[in-house]
Amino acid sequence: MNGGPTGFNNAPVTRAFIIASALFTVFFGIQGRSSKLGLSYLDVFGKLRLWKLIVSAFAFSSIPELMFGLYLLYYFRVFERQIGSNKYSVFILFSIIVALLFEFLTLTLLKDSAVNLVATGPYGLIFASFVPFFFDIPVSTWFRVFGLRFSNKSFIYLAGLQLLLSSWKRSILPGLCGILAGSLYRLNVFHIRKTKLPEFVISFFSWISWPTTGSPPSAPARSIVGNIPSYASRQVERNYPSSMPSAIDPSEDSIATLVSMGFDRNSARQALVQARNDVNVASNILLEAQSH
Known part of the structure; x- marks a missing residue:
């Protein structure tokens, strides 16, 4: 924690x-x-x-x-x-x-x-x-x-x-x-x-503020549309199929960051794949789905 x-x-x-x-x-x-x-x-x-x-x-x-x-x-x-x-x-x-x-x-x-x-x-x-x-x-x-x-x-x-x-x-x-x-x-x-x-x-x-410690996101943000519940991994897989083109394998640091926010690990990983390992975009996807 x-x-x-x-x-x-x-x-x-x-x-x-x-x-x-x-x-x-x-x-x-x-x-x-x-x-x-x-x-x-x-x-x-x-x-x-x-x-x-x-x-x-x-x-x-x-x-x-x-x-x-x-x-x-x-x-x-x-x-x-x-x-x-x-x-x-x-x-x-x-x-x-x-x-x-x-x-x-x-x-x-x-x-x-x-x-x-x-x-x-x-x-x-x-x-x-x-x-x-x-x-x-x-x-x-x-x-x-x-x-x-x-x-x-x-x-x-x-x-x-x-x-x-x-x-x-x-x-x-x-x-x-x-x-x-x-x-x-x-x-x-x-x-x-x-x-x-x-x-x-x-x-x-x-x-x-003083300079941040840690690495910035590895890829630029892009517009993502999705509806992912924060803690329901099976629905994540439904909205984000594994056969996504141009998928990027998310880093462990990025997954850990989203998990620390309270999101399910599998949901976080699938969102990061869609967001091309951009933590900000991935968290927005998960939060937008949570609000629905």
């Missing part, structure tokens, strides 16, 4: 977000100002400083939280590869904004309780990502440890639980708000899943 073998390949938005989160955390940590970044009830009805609101969406309050948070953000880059960088950027903005609104509402309702400050960091995005992780990423292996049954997804859940409880009440609240935001995105409120940002925004993320 590493989210794919090729680092940040095809995930420039995730890469830029992780870099920003790490830099903000280290910068404010060195200055000793991390504890002042958390949002409080006074921020809702008092003077809300814009810089604090923006920074609180990136910077964690401690290095342990940063390590678990970056690990989860890095794994969840699989969703950027699934839906594309543009729609993933919309998912990030929606998750952060909606989670913040839920946090403000909760702080307003609980102003006289012990929960008067929420932890800083991209909790909204991370825990919103657990919603598609739960529903869309299948379990591929099971194993037992001391008689207890675990899946290959268990490590991600354990890392999320550790982050959720890292600051107790301060971190539980933004985590739960993130799950609510992810649920609303999955329910497609306001048709948010069809929304796209201008392409220059995605190009900006690619420009400011």
